[in-house]
Amino acid sequence: MSAFYPNRRRLLRTLVACGLTPATAWLASRPAEAAPSSLVFGDQAGGLRALAEAAHVLDGTPYAFRWANFQGAAPLFEAQRANAVDLAPAGDLPVLAAAIGDPSLKLVAARVGSASSPGIVVQADSPIRHVAELKGKTVVVSSARGSISQFQLYGALAEVGLSRADVNVRFVLPVDAFAAFEAKQLDVWATFDPYYGTAVQRGARVLRDGAGINSGLGFITASGAAAADQARRPAIADALRRFQRAGDWAVAHPDDSARVYASLTRLPLEAAAVITRRSALHQRAVSNDDIATLQRVADSAFNDGILPRAVDVRSITDRTISDA
Template sequence: MSKKTVAILSAALVAVAGLGLAAATFSRKDDNVLRVANQKGQVKAMMLASGALEGAPYSVEWSEFPAAQPLLEAVGGGAADLGLAADAPFIFAYQSGSPVKAIAVQSPANQAAQALAILVKTGSPIRSAQDLVGRSVATTRGSIGHHLLLQALERANIPAEKVRVTFLPPGDAKAAFDSGAIDAWATWTPYTNVAIKEGARAVVDAKDYGLPLYIDIANADSIAPKRALLADFLKREAKAVAWSRAHPDQFAAVLAKETGLPLDIARASFERSNRVSRPIDASVVAHEEAITARFQRAGLIEDARNVSQAFDPSFSKQ
Protein backbone atom coordinates (compact mmCIF):
# COMPACT_ATOMS: atom_id res chain seq x y z
CA MET A 1 0.00 0.00 0.00
CA SER A 2 1.35 3.43 -0.91
CA LYS A 3 2.22 6.06 1.69
CA LYS A 4 -0.43 8.30 0.13
CA THR A 5 -3.13 5.66 0.62
CA VAL A 6 -2.10 5.05 4.22
CA ALA A 7 -2.21 8.80 4.88
CA ILE A 8 -5.70 9.04 3.40
CA LEU A 9 -6.87 6.09 5.52
CA SER A 10 -5.41 7.51 8.71
CA ALA A 11 -6.84 10.98 8.11
CA ALA A 12 -10.26 9.53 7.39
CA LEU A 13 -10.22 7.45 10.57
CA VAL A 14 -9.31 10.20 13.01
CA ALA A 15 -11.48 12.96 11.58
CA VAL A 16 -13.86 14.01 13.95
CA ALA A 17 -31.55 14.06 4.54
CA GLY A 18 -37.94 10.02 -0.26
CA LEU A 19 -39.74 8.56 2.54
CA GLY A 20 -43.25 9.47 3.68
CA LEU A 21 -43.87 11.09 7.06
CA ALA A 22 -44.19 8.81 10.04
CA ALA A 23 -47.41 8.77 11.97
CA ALA A 24 -46.06 10.72 14.95
CA THR A 25 -47.93 13.86 15.92
CA PHE A 26 -45.71 16.90 16.49
CA SER A 27 -46.63 19.39 19.17
CA ARG A 28 -45.53 22.92 19.95
CA LYS A 29 -43.41 21.77 22.87
CA ASP A 30 -41.01 20.15 20.39
CA ASP A 31 -38.34 22.67 19.40
CA ASN A 32 -38.25 21.16 15.88
CA VAL A 33 -34.55 20.32 15.99
CA LEU A 34 -33.17 16.89 16.78
CA ARG A 35 -29.49 16.87 17.69
CA VAL A 36 -27.97 13.52 16.67
CA ALA A 37 -24.48 12.37 17.63
CA ASN A 38 -22.94 10.19 14.94
CA GLN A 39 -19.93 7.92 14.76
CA LYS A 40 -18.15 8.10 11.43
CA GLY A 41 -19.59 5.52 9.07
CA GLN A 42 -22.83 4.91 10.91
CA VAL A 43 -26.28 6.49 10.96
CA LYS A 44 -25.63 9.70 9.05
CA ALA A 45 -24.23 7.93 5.99
CA MET A 46 -27.25 5.62 5.85
CA MET A 47 -29.72 8.46 6.25
CA LEU A 48 -28.03 10.47 3.51
CA ALA A 49 -27.67 7.55 1.12
CA SER A 50 -31.29 6.43 1.49
CA GLY A 51 -32.85 9.90 1.56
CA ALA A 52 -34.67 8.79 4.70
CA LEU A 53 -34.88 12.29 6.16
CA GLU A 54 -36.48 13.86 3.13
CA GLY A 55 -39.78 15.48 4.12
CA ALA A 56 -39.10 15.31 7.85
CA PRO A 57 -41.03 18.10 9.65
CA TYR A 58 -37.97 18.90 11.77
CA SER A 59 -34.28 19.48 11.16
CA VAL A 60 -31.41 17.25 12.24
CA GLU A 61 -28.19 18.74 13.58
CA TRP A 62 -25.38 16.20 13.29
CA SER A 63 -22.24 16.08 15.40
CA GLU A 64 -19.40 13.69 14.53
CA PHE A 65 -17.33 11.50 16.86
CA PRO A 66 -14.56 8.93 16.29
CA ALA A 67 -15.80 6.51 18.97
CA ALA A 68 -18.69 5.74 21.31
CA GLN A 69 -17.13 7.22 24.45
CA PRO A 70 -17.09 10.88 23.34
CA LEU A 71 -20.43 10.35 21.59
CA LEU A 72 -22.00 9.17 24.84
CA GLU A 73 -20.43 12.06 26.72
CA ALA A 74 -22.20 14.40 24.30
CA VAL A 75 -25.55 12.62 24.73
CA GLY A 76 -25.21 12.32 28.50
CA GLY A 77 -24.08 15.93 28.82
CA GLY A 78 -27.08 17.24 26.89
CA ALA A 79 -25.13 18.39 23.83
CA ALA A 80 -27.04 15.82 21.76
CA ASP A 81 -30.50 14.29 22.07
CA LEU A 82 -29.71 10.94 20.47
CA GLY A 83 -26.81 8.75 19.37
CA LEU A 84 -26.08 5.19 18.30
CA ALA A 85 -23.52 3.11 20.18
CA ALA A 86 -22.89 -0.51 21.01
CA ASP A 87 -23.98 -2.37 24.12
CA ALA A 88 -20.76 -2.17 26.15
CA PRO A 89 -20.07 1.58 25.93
CA PHE A 90 -23.75 2.30 26.54
CA ILE A 91 -23.92 0.33 29.77
CA PHE A 92 -20.49 1.59 30.82
CA ALA A 93 -21.73 5.18 30.48
CA TYR A 94 -24.97 4.36 32.29
CA GLN A 95 -23.13 2.67 35.15
CA SER A 96 -20.85 5.71 35.37
CA GLY A 97 -23.93 7.79 36.21
CA SER A 98 -24.73 9.26 32.81
CA PRO A 99 -28.41 10.28 32.32
CA VAL A 100 -28.89 8.15 29.20
CA LYS A 101 -31.69 5.78 28.17
CA ALA A 102 -31.80 3.06 25.51
CA ILE A 103 -34.86 3.60 23.34
CA ALA A 104 -34.25 1.09 20.52
CA VAL A 105 -32.04 -1.97 20.02
CA GLN A 106 -30.68 -3.70 16.92
CA SER A 107 -28.78 -6.95 16.35
CA PRO A 108 -26.20 -7.53 13.61
CA ALA A 109 -27.88 -9.12 10.60
CA ASN A 110 -25.02 -11.59 10.12
CA GLN A 111 -21.86 -12.88 11.74
CA ALA A 112 -19.47 -10.43 10.10
CA ALA A 113 -15.92 -11.69 10.46
CA GLN A 114 -13.42 -9.26 11.99
CA ALA A 115 -15.88 -6.38 12.31
CA LEU A 116 -14.69 -6.35 15.93
CA ALA A 117 -11.40 -8.00 16.77
CA ILE A 118 -8.11 -7.99 18.65
CA LEU A 119 -5.42 -7.33 16.07
CA VAL A 120 -1.66 -7.90 15.95
CA LYS A 121 0.99 -7.26 13.33
CA THR A 122 1.59 -10.02 10.79
CA GLY A 123 4.93 -11.03 12.27
CA SER A 124 3.77 -11.00 15.90
CA PRO A 125 4.30 -14.16 17.97
CA ILE A 126 0.85 -13.63 19.53
CA ARG A 127 -1.51 -16.34 18.27
CA SER A 128 -4.25 -16.49 20.90
CA ALA A 129 -5.66 -14.79 23.99
CA GLN A 130 -3.24 -16.80 26.14
CA ASP A 131 -0.34 -15.07 24.40
CA LEU A 132 -1.59 -11.66 25.54
CA VAL A 133 -0.30 -12.23 29.09
CA GLY A 134 2.29 -9.58 29.87
CA ARG A 135 1.63 -7.83 26.57
CA SER A 136 0.34 -4.32 25.92
CA VAL A 137 -3.11 -3.99 24.36
CA ALA A 138 -4.63 -0.68 23.31
CA THR A 139 -8.35 -0.03 23.30
CA THR A 140 -10.84 2.65 24.29
CA ARG A 141 -12.05 2.48 27.89
CA GLY A 142 -15.52 0.95 28.15
CA SER A 143 -15.69 0.27 24.40
CA ILE A 144 -16.77 -2.87 22.55
CA GLY A 145 -13.07 -3.52 21.96
CA HIS A 146 -12.42 -3.30 25.70
CA HIS A 147 -15.33 -5.65 26.39
CA LEU A 148 -14.11 -8.15 23.78
CA LEU A 149 -10.69 -8.16 25.46
CA LEU A 150 -12.30 -8.90 28.83
CA GLN A 151 -14.39 -11.69 27.27
CA ALA A 152 -11.34 -13.27 25.65
CA LEU A 153 -9.31 -13.15 28.87
CA GLU A 154 -12.23 -14.53 30.87
CA ARG A 155 -12.68 -17.47 28.49
CA ALA A 156 -8.95 -18.20 28.69
CA ASN A 157 -9.04 -17.97 32.52
CA ILE A 158 -6.59 -15.08 32.50
CA PRO A 159 -7.04 -12.34 35.14
CA ALA A 160 -7.50 -8.94 33.52
CA GLU A 161 -4.53 -7.50 35.40
CA LYS A 162 -2.20 -9.94 33.62
CA VAL A 163 -2.49 -7.80 30.48
CA ARG A 164 -1.20 -4.25 30.21
CA VAL A 165 -4.15 -2.28 28.85
CA THR A 166 -3.52 1.18 27.41
CA PHE A 167 -6.64 3.30 26.95
CA LEU A 168 -6.42 5.39 23.79
CA PRO A 169 -8.89 6.94 21.34
CA PRO A 170 -8.92 5.12 17.99
CA GLY A 171 -6.69 7.56 16.13
CA ASP A 172 -3.98 7.42 18.80
CA ALA A 173 -4.35 3.64 19.08
CA LYS A 174 -3.81 3.27 15.34
CA ALA A 175 -0.67 5.38 15.54
CA ALA A 176 0.64 3.30 18.44
CA PHE A 177 -0.19 0.07 16.61
CA ASP A 178 1.48 1.22 13.39
CA SER A 179 4.62 2.28 15.24
CA GLY A 180 4.88 -0.93 17.26
CA ALA A 181 4.44 0.89 20.57
CA ILE A 182 1.75 -1.63 21.54
CA ASP A 183 1.53 -5.37 20.96
CA ALA A 184 -2.16 -5.62 20.10
CA TRP A 185 -5.21 -3.47 19.41
CA ALA A 186 -8.80 -4.32 20.36
CA THR A 187 -10.94 -2.34 17.93
CA TRP A 188 -13.85 -2.31 15.50
CA THR A 189 -14.72 -1.50 11.90
CA PRO A 190 -13.66 0.51 9.96
CA TYR A 191 -10.41 0.44 11.95
CA THR A 192 -10.25 -3.38 11.70
CA ASN A 193 -10.83 -3.26 7.95
CA VAL A 194 -8.08 -0.70 7.43
CA ALA A 195 -5.56 -2.46 9.69
CA ILE A 196 -6.13 -5.85 8.05
CA LYS A 197 -5.74 -4.28 4.62
CA GLU A 198 -2.43 -2.89 5.83
CA GLY A 199 -1.26 -6.34 6.96
CA ALA A 200 -2.63 -6.89 10.48
CA ARG A 201 -4.28 -10.16 11.50
CA ALA A 202 -6.94 -11.00 14.07
CA VAL A 203 -6.09 -13.21 17.04
CA VAL A 204 -9.55 -12.81 18.59
CA ASP A 205 -12.69 -12.35 16.48
CA ALA A 206 -15.94 -11.19 18.08
CA LYS A 207 -18.02 -13.56 15.97
CA ASP A 208 -16.71 -16.31 18.24
CA TYR A 209 -17.92 -14.49 21.36
CA GLY A 210 -21.30 -13.10 20.30
CA LEU A 211 -21.44 -9.87 18.35
CA PRO A 212 -22.56 -6.71 20.18
CA LEU A 213 -26.00 -5.20 20.10
CA TYR A 214 -26.39 -1.64 18.78
CA ILE A 215 -28.50 0.82 20.71
CA ASP A 216 -30.20 4.13 19.99
CA ILE A 217 -29.46 6.13 23.12
CA ALA A 218 -31.30 9.26 24.18
CA ASN A 219 -30.55 11.86 26.79
CA ALA A 220 -33.14 11.18 29.49
CA ASP A 221 -34.20 14.83 29.58
CA SER A 222 -34.83 14.88 25.82
CA ILE A 223 -37.33 12.02 25.80
CA ALA A 224 -40.41 13.90 27.02
CA PRO A 225 -40.07 17.15 25.04
CA LYS A 226 -38.80 15.44 21.87
CA ARG A 227 -40.71 12.16 21.95
CA ALA A 228 -42.40 12.74 18.59
CA LEU A 229 -39.12 13.67 16.90
CA LEU A 230 -37.31 10.68 18.40
CA ALA A 231 -40.09 8.28 17.41
CA ASP A 232 -40.14 9.59 13.86
CA PHE A 233 -36.35 9.43 13.54
CA LEU A 234 -36.27 5.80 14.72
CA LYS A 235 -38.79 4.83 12.03
CA ARG A 236 -36.77 6.60 9.36
CA GLU A 237 -33.58 5.01 10.63
CA ALA A 238 -35.13 1.53 10.33
CA LYS A 239 -36.12 2.29 6.74
CA ALA A 240 -32.62 3.59 6.02
CA VAL A 241 -31.05 0.38 7.35
CA ALA A 242 -33.40 -1.70 5.17
CA TRP A 243 -32.56 0.46 2.15
CA SER A 244 -28.82 0.08 2.80
CA ARG A 245 -29.18 -3.69 3.06
CA ALA A 246 -30.85 -3.71 -0.36
CA HIS A 247 -28.38 -1.22 -1.90
CA PRO A 248 -24.97 -1.93 -0.30
CA ASP A 249 -22.91 -0.50 -3.16
CA GLN A 250 -24.84 2.79 -3.22
CA PHE A 251 -24.52 3.04 0.55
CA ALA A 252 -20.79 2.32 0.35
CA ALA A 253 -20.33 5.14 -2.17
CA VAL A 254 -21.95 7.66 0.19
CA LEU A 255 -20.04 6.24 3.15
CA ALA A 256 -16.76 6.65 1.29
CA LYS A 257 -17.62 10.27 0.49
CA GLU A 258 -18.67 11.01 4.08
CA THR A 259 -15.65 9.42 5.76
CA GLY A 260 -12.89 9.72 3.16
CA LEU A 261 -12.38 5.95 3.29
CA PRO A 262 -11.47 4.06 0.11
CA LEU A 263 -14.50 2.46 -1.52
CA ASP A 264 -13.44 -1.12 -0.73
CA ILE A 265 -13.05 -0.29 2.96
CA ALA A 266 -16.41 1.48 2.98
CA ARG A 267 -17.99 -1.56 1.34
CA ALA A 268 -16.50 -3.89 3.95
CA SER A 269 -17.68 -1.57 6.73
CA PHE A 270 -21.26 -2.05 5.56
CA GLU A 271 -21.41 -5.30 7.53
CA ARG A 272 -21.52 -3.38 10.81
CA SER A 273 -24.35 -1.17 9.59
CA ASN A 274 -26.35 -4.19 8.42
CA ARG A 275 -28.56 -4.81 11.44
CA VAL A 276 -32.14 -5.66 12.33
CA SER A 277 -34.41 -4.24 15.03
CA ARG A 278 -35.28 -6.34 18.07
CA PRO A 279 -37.62 -5.68 20.98
CA ILE A 280 -36.34 -4.37 24.30
CA ASP A 281 -37.13 -7.43 26.39
CA ALA A 282 -35.75 -9.44 29.29
CA SER A 283 -33.04 -10.98 27.09
CA VAL A 284 -31.67 -7.54 26.20
CA VAL A 285 -31.63 -6.49 29.86
CA ALA A 286 -29.88 -9.75 30.80
CA HIS A 287 -27.32 -9.15 28.06
CA GLU A 288 -26.46 -5.74 29.54
CA GLU A 289 -26.42 -7.17 33.06
CA ALA A 290 -23.77 -9.69 31.93
CA ILE A 291 -21.64 -6.88 30.49
CA THR A 292 -22.03 -4.89 33.71
CA ALA A 293 -20.89 -7.90 35.73
CA ARG A 294 -17.85 -8.36 33.47
CA PHE A 295 -16.83 -4.72 33.92
CA GLN A 296 -17.36 -5.09 37.67
CA ARG A 297 -15.10 -8.16 37.86
CA ALA A 298 -12.42 -6.14 36.09
CA GLY A 299 -12.72 -3.43 38.74
CA LEU A 300 -14.11 -0.83 36.33
CA ILE A 301 -17.54 -0.44 37.94
CA GLU A 302 -18.18 -0.23 41.67
CA ASP A 303 -21.81 0.30 42.68
CA ALA A 304 -23.92 -0.88 39.76
CA ARG A 305 -27.21 0.83 38.92
CA ASN A 306 -30.34 -1.18 38.14
CA VAL A 307 -29.86 -2.19 34.51
CA SER A 308 -33.59 -2.46 33.79
CA GLN A 309 -33.88 1.28 34.49
CA ALA A 310 -31.48 1.98 31.61
CA PHE A 311 -34.19 1.19 29.03
CA ASP A 312 -37.28 2.96 27.80
CA PRO A 313 -39.25 0.35 25.78
CA SER A 314 -42.16 2.70 25.05
CA PHE A 315 -40.85 3.68 21.61
CA SER A 316 -41.17 0.14 20.31
CA LYS A 317 -44.88 0.33 21.05
CA GLN A 318 -45.50 3.44 18.95
Protein backbone atom coordinates in the same frame (compact mmCIF):
# COMPACT_ATOMS: atom_id res chain seq x y z
CA MET B 1 0.43 10.85 20.66
CA SER B 2 0.65 12.85 17.47
CA ALA B 3 4.40 12.17 17.33
CA PHE B 4 3.65 8.54 16.49
CA TYR B 5 2.83 9.35 12.90
CA PRO B 6 4.29 12.25 10.88
CA ASN B 7 1.37 12.32 8.44
CA ARG B 8 -1.29 12.13 11.12
CA ARG B 9 -3.44 14.82 9.54
CA ARG B 10 -3.59 12.90 6.28
CA LEU B 11 -4.47 9.72 8.17
CA LEU B 12 -7.26 11.45 10.05
CA ARG B 13 -8.70 12.76 6.81
CA THR B 14 -8.60 9.25 5.36
CA LEU B 15 -10.28 7.67 8.35
CA VAL B 16 -12.77 10.29 9.40
CA ALA B 17 -13.25 12.76 6.60
CA CYS B 18 -16.89 12.91 7.60
CA GLY B 19 -15.86 15.20 10.45
CA LEU B 20 -14.97 13.75 13.84
CA THR B 21 -15.77 16.40 16.38
CA PRO B 22 -14.09 16.64 19.79
CA ALA B 23 -16.65 16.38 22.55
CA THR B 24 -15.52 19.66 24.05
CA ALA B 25 -16.53 21.47 20.88
CA TRP B 26 -20.09 20.27 21.32
CA LEU B 27 -20.61 20.85 25.00
CA ALA B 28 -21.66 24.45 24.48
CA SER B 29 -22.61 24.28 20.83
CA ARG B 30 -26.36 23.84 21.07
CA PRO B 31 -27.91 27.28 20.79
CA ALA B 32 -30.33 28.08 23.56
CA GLU B 33 -32.79 29.49 21.07
CA ALA B 34 -32.97 26.27 19.04
CA ALA B 35 -36.46 25.07 18.30
CA PRO B 36 -37.53 22.51 20.95
CA SER B 37 -38.37 19.94 18.25
CA SER B 38 -34.95 20.16 16.58
CA LEU B 39 -32.61 17.22 17.13
CA VAL B 40 -28.88 16.63 17.27
CA PHE B 41 -27.93 13.16 16.04
CA GLY B 42 -24.73 11.85 17.57
CA ASP B 43 -22.62 9.47 15.52
CA GLN B 44 -19.43 7.40 15.65
CA ALA B 45 -17.07 7.64 12.69
CA GLY B 46 -19.91 8.52 10.34
CA GLY B 47 -21.64 5.14 10.41
CA LEU B 48 -25.21 6.17 11.20
CA ARG B 49 -25.06 9.23 8.99
CA ALA B 50 -23.77 7.22 6.04
CA LEU B 51 -26.61 4.76 6.53
CA ALA B 52 -29.26 7.48 6.68
CA GLU B 53 -27.89 9.40 3.70
CA ALA B 54 -27.49 6.28 1.58
CA ALA B 55 -31.16 5.43 2.11
CA HIS B 56 -32.34 9.08 1.92
CA VAL B 57 -34.55 8.46 4.94
CA LEU B 58 -34.07 11.93 6.40
CA ASP B 59 -35.36 13.73 3.33
CA GLY B 60 -38.32 15.92 4.21
CA THR B 61 -38.19 15.62 7.99
CA PRO B 62 -40.74 17.92 9.64
CA TYR B 63 -38.12 19.07 12.16
CA ALA B 64 -34.61 20.48 12.01
CA PHE B 65 -31.62 18.25 12.73
CA ARG B 66 -27.85 18.24 12.55
CA TRP B 67 -25.08 15.70 13.03
CA ALA B 68 -22.35 15.57 15.68
CA ASN B 69 -19.69 13.03 14.81
CA PHE B 70 -17.18 11.50 17.23
CA GLN B 71 -14.36 8.99 16.99
CA GLY B 72 -15.70 6.75 19.75
CA ALA B 73 -18.37 6.24 22.36
CA ALA B 74 -16.56 7.95 25.25
CA PRO B 75 -16.57 11.48 23.74
CA LEU B 76 -20.00 10.87 22.21
CA PHE B 77 -21.53 10.13 25.60
CA GLU B 78 -19.69 13.03 27.16
CA ALA B 79 -21.59 15.26 24.76
CA GLN B 80 -24.87 13.48 25.38
CA ARG B 81 -24.41 13.78 29.14
CA ALA B 82 -24.09 17.54 28.60
CA ASN B 83 -27.36 17.48 26.57
CA ALA B 84 -25.48 18.58 23.44
CA VAL B 85 -26.56 15.37 21.67
CA ASP B 86 -30.08 13.97 21.67
CA LEU B 87 -29.62 10.52 20.12
CA ALA B 88 -26.46 8.43 20.33
CA PRO B 89 -25.69 5.01 18.76
CA ALA B 90 -23.25 2.73 20.57
CA GLY B 91 -22.47 -0.87 21.45
CA ASP B 92 -23.66 -2.66 24.54
CA LEU B 93 -20.77 -1.94 26.94
CA PRO B 94 -20.36 1.77 26.14
CA VAL B 95 -24.08 2.26 26.76
CA LEU B 96 -23.77 0.64 30.17
CA ALA B 97 -20.69 2.68 31.04
CA ALA B 98 -22.51 5.84 29.99
CA ALA B 99 -25.52 4.93 32.12
CA ILE B 100 -23.31 4.77 35.21
CA GLY B 101 -22.20 8.34 34.59
CA ASP B 102 -25.66 9.47 33.51
CA PRO B 103 -28.53 7.28 34.75
CA SER B 104 -31.02 9.62 33.08
CA LEU B 105 -30.16 8.38 29.56
CA LYS B 106 -32.66 6.00 28.01
CA LEU B 107 -32.35 3.06 25.64
CA VAL B 108 -34.89 3.80 22.91
CA ALA B 109 -33.96 1.31 20.17
CA ALA B 110 -31.88 -1.84 19.73
CA ARG B 111 -29.62 -2.56 16.76
CA VAL B 112 -28.36 -5.98 15.74
CA GLY B 113 -25.01 -6.47 14.08
CA SER B 114 -22.20 -8.98 13.93
CA ALA B 115 -20.42 -9.92 17.15
CA SER B 116 -17.23 -10.21 15.08
CA SER B 117 -17.01 -6.46 14.43
CA PRO B 118 -14.58 -5.73 17.29
CA GLY B 119 -11.23 -7.49 17.20
CA ILE B 120 -7.75 -7.81 18.62
CA VAL B 121 -5.11 -7.20 15.97
CA VAL B 122 -1.34 -7.46 15.85
CA GLN B 123 1.23 -6.30 13.34
CA ALA B 124 1.55 -8.53 10.28
CA ASP B 125 5.06 -9.58 11.31
CA SER B 126 4.31 -9.95 15.02
CA PRO B 127 5.59 -13.16 16.62
CA ILE B 128 2.37 -13.33 18.66
CA ARG B 129 0.11 -16.02 17.23
CA HIS B 130 -2.30 -16.85 20.05
CA VAL B 131 -4.12 -14.92 22.77
CA ALA B 132 -2.29 -16.98 25.40
CA GLU B 133 0.93 -15.31 24.26
CA LEU B 134 -0.35 -11.91 25.43
CA LYS B 135 0.72 -12.67 28.99
CA GLY B 136 3.05 -9.91 30.12
CA LYS B 137 2.39 -7.86 26.98
CA THR B 138 0.96 -4.36 26.62
CA VAL B 139 -2.41 -4.21 24.88
CA VAL B 140 -3.86 -0.90 23.74
CA VAL B 141 -7.65 -0.77 24.07
CA SER B 142 -9.86 1.76 22.30
CA SER B 143 -11.47 3.90 23.21
CA ALA B 144 -11.82 4.08 27.02
CA ARG B 145 -12.76 2.03 30.05
CA GLY B 146 -16.11 0.39 29.47
CA SER B 147 -15.66 -0.12 25.73
CA ILE B 148 -16.70 -3.19 23.78
CA SER B 149 -13.01 -3.71 23.03
CA GLN B 150 -12.18 -3.97 26.72
CA PHE B 151 -15.00 -6.48 27.20
CA GLN B 152 -13.76 -8.51 24.25
CA LEU B 153 -10.16 -8.48 25.45
CA TYR B 154 -11.09 -9.73 28.91
CA GLY B 155 -13.32 -12.40 27.38
CA ALA B 156 -10.54 -13.57 25.07
CA LEU B 157 -8.09 -13.71 27.98
CA ALA B 158 -10.53 -15.75 30.07
CA GLU B 159 -10.87 -18.28 27.24
CA VAL B 160 -7.18 -19.17 27.56
CA GLY B 161 -7.01 -19.04 31.33
CA LEU B 162 -5.53 -15.56 31.67
CA SER B 163 -6.85 -12.68 33.74
CA ARG B 164 -6.79 -8.95 33.09
CA ALA B 165 -3.87 -8.74 35.55
CA ASP B 166 -1.79 -10.82 33.12
CA VAL B 167 -1.59 -7.99 30.57
CA ASN B 168 -0.76 -4.31 30.74
CA VAL B 169 -3.80 -2.44 29.39
CA ARG B 170 -3.55 1.09 28.03
CA PHE B 171 -6.60 3.06 26.92
CA VAL B 172 -6.11 5.23 23.83
CA LEU B 173 -8.71 6.91 21.64
CA PRO B 174 -9.01 5.07 18.32
CA VAL B 175 -7.67 7.73 15.95
CA ASP B 176 -4.48 8.14 17.98
CA ALA B 177 -4.19 4.36 18.41
CA PHE B 178 -4.62 3.86 14.67
CA ALA B 179 -1.81 6.33 13.99
CA ALA B 180 0.44 4.54 16.47
CA PHE B 181 -0.41 1.14 15.01
CA GLU B 182 0.31 2.36 11.49
CA ALA B 183 3.68 3.68 12.66
CA LYS B 184 4.39 0.30 14.31
CA GLN B 185 4.62 1.98 17.70
CA LEU B 186 2.28 -0.57 19.21
CA ASP B 187 1.93 -4.26 18.49
CA VAL B 188 -1.37 -5.36 20.04
CA TRP B 189 -4.56 -3.35 19.67
CA ALA B 190 -8.12 -4.19 20.73
CA THR B 191 -10.49 -2.02 18.72
CA PHE B 192 -13.74 -1.89 16.75
CA ASP B 193 -15.03 -0.91 13.33
CA PRO B 194 -14.29 1.11 11.31
CA TYR B 195 -10.77 1.18 12.78
CA TYR B 196 -10.62 -2.60 13.08
CA GLY B 197 -11.73 -3.24 9.51
CA THR B 198 -9.41 -0.55 8.17
CA ALA B 199 -6.39 -1.92 10.05
CA VAL B 200 -7.05 -5.42 8.73
CA GLN B 201 -7.49 -4.09 5.20
CA ARG B 202 -4.07 -2.46 5.57
CA GLY B 203 -2.40 -5.71 6.61
CA ALA B 204 -2.99 -6.17 10.34
CA ARG B 205 -3.38 -9.77 11.48
CA VAL B 206 -6.45 -10.75 13.50
CA LEU B 207 -5.59 -12.45 16.78
CA ARG B 208 -9.21 -12.85 17.92
CA ASP B 209 -12.47 -11.28 16.81
CA GLY B 210 -15.50 -10.76 19.00
CA ALA B 211 -17.55 -13.78 17.89
CA GLY B 212 -18.67 -15.76 20.90
CA ILE B 213 -17.69 -12.99 23.31
CA ASN B 214 -19.60 -9.87 22.33
CA SER B 215 -23.37 -9.79 22.04
CA GLY B 216 -23.47 -8.08 18.63
CA LEU B 217 -26.12 -5.75 20.05
CA GLY B 218 -26.00 -2.01 19.79
CA PHE B 219 -28.45 0.57 21.03
CA ILE B 220 -29.62 4.07 20.35
CA THR B 221 -29.91 6.14 23.49
CA ALA B 222 -31.76 9.36 24.07
CA SER B 223 -30.46 11.92 26.51
CA GLY B 224 -32.51 12.25 29.65
CA ALA B 225 -33.53 15.77 28.68
CA ALA B 226 -34.63 14.74 25.18
CA ALA B 227 -36.55 11.68 26.38
CA ALA B 228 -38.42 13.80 28.92
CA ASP B 229 -39.18 16.64 26.49
CA GLN B 230 -42.73 16.21 25.20
CA ALA B 231 -41.97 18.56 22.29
CA ARG B 232 -39.06 16.42 21.09
CA ARG B 233 -40.43 12.93 21.73
CA PRO B 234 -42.50 12.81 18.48
CA ALA B 235 -39.43 13.88 16.51
CA ILE B 236 -37.33 11.19 18.22
CA ALA B 237 -39.96 8.56 17.41
CA ASP B 238 -39.98 9.68 13.78
CA ALA B 239 -36.17 9.62 13.56
CA LEU B 240 -36.07 6.09 14.98
CA ARG B 241 -38.56 4.89 12.37
CA ARG B 242 -36.44 6.49 9.63
CA PHE B 243 -33.23 4.89 10.93
CA GLN B 244 -35.00 1.54 11.01
CA ARG B 245 -36.02 1.96 7.35
CA ALA B 246 -32.42 2.89 6.54
CA GLY B 247 -31.18 -0.37 8.03
CA ASP B 248 -33.74 -2.36 6.06
CA TRP B 249 -32.65 -0.57 2.88
CA ALA B 250 -28.95 -1.27 3.56
CA VAL B 251 -29.61 -4.98 4.05
CA ALA B 252 -31.40 -5.05 0.71
CA HIS B 253 -28.75 -2.90 -1.05
CA PRO B 254 -25.37 -3.79 0.51
CA ASP B 255 -23.26 -2.60 -2.43
CA ASP B 256 -24.93 0.81 -2.57
CA SER B 257 -24.63 1.16 1.20
CA ALA B 258 -20.91 0.37 1.09
CA ARG B 259 -20.31 2.88 -1.71
CA VAL B 260 -21.96 5.71 0.20
CA TYR B 261 -20.06 4.82 3.37
CA ALA B 262 -16.78 4.72 1.45
CA SER B 263 -17.55 8.08 -0.15
CA LEU B 264 -18.45 9.73 3.15
CA THR B 265 -15.48 8.37 5.09
CA ARG B 266 -12.98 8.12 2.20
CA LEU B 267 -12.21 4.55 3.19
CA PRO B 268 -11.31 2.04 0.47
CA LEU B 269 -14.42 0.38 -0.94
CA GLU B 270 -13.16 -3.06 0.03
CA ALA B 271 -12.84 -2.07 3.69
CA ALA B 272 -16.15 -0.19 3.59
CA ALA B 273 -17.95 -3.27 2.26
CA VAL B 274 -16.64 -5.46 5.08
CA ILE B 275 -17.46 -2.86 7.73
CA THR B 276 -20.99 -2.15 6.52
CA ARG B 277 -21.84 -5.86 6.18
CA ARG B 278 -21.21 -6.48 9.87
CA SER B 279 -22.59 -3.16 11.11
CA ALA B 280 -25.62 -3.01 13.37
CA LEU B 281 -28.13 -2.46 10.58
CA HIS B 282 -31.21 -4.25 11.86
CA GLN B 283 -32.97 -1.81 14.18
CA ARG B 284 -35.99 -2.61 16.33
CA ALA B 285 -37.76 -1.59 19.49
CA VAL B 286 -35.97 -2.79 22.62
CA SER B 287 -37.38 -6.24 23.48
CA ASN B 288 -37.39 -8.20 26.71
CA ASP B 289 -34.75 -10.47 25.17
CA ASP B 290 -32.56 -7.44 24.42
CA ILE B 291 -32.92 -6.28 28.01
CA ALA B 292 -32.01 -9.74 29.30
CA THR B 293 -28.99 -9.97 27.01
CA LEU B 294 -27.73 -6.54 28.00
CA GLN B 295 -28.29 -7.37 31.67
CA ARG B 296 -26.03 -10.41 31.31
CA VAL B 297 -23.38 -8.20 29.73
CA ALA B 298 -23.78 -5.68 32.55
CA ASP B 299 -23.46 -8.35 35.25
CA SER B 300 -20.42 -9.90 33.59
CA ALA B 301 -18.72 -6.53 33.14
CA PHE B 302 -19.38 -5.63 36.77
CA ASN B 303 -17.98 -8.96 37.99
CA ASP B 304 -14.90 -8.47 35.79
CA GLY B 305 -14.29 -5.00 37.17
CA ILE B 306 -14.98 -3.25 33.84
CA LEU B 307 -17.97 -1.43 35.31
CA PRO B 308 -17.57 0.12 38.77
CA ARG B 309 -21.07 -0.80 39.86
CA ALA B 310 -24.08 -2.81 38.77
CA VAL B 311 -26.58 -1.49 36.23
CA ASP B 312 -30.30 -2.28 36.16
CA VAL B 313 -30.93 -2.32 32.41
CA ARG B 314 -34.71 -2.20 32.63
CA SER B 315 -34.53 1.02 34.63
CA ILE B 316 -32.71 2.81 31.80
CA THR B 317 -35.02 1.53 29.03
CA ASP B 318 -37.83 3.64 27.58
CA ARG B 319 -40.02 1.70 25.18
CA THR B 320 -42.83 4.23 25.14
CA ILE B 321 -41.19 6.42 22.49
CA SER B 322 -40.85 3.66 19.88
CA ASP B 323 -44.24 2.22 20.85
CA ALA B 324 -45.77 5.58 20.05
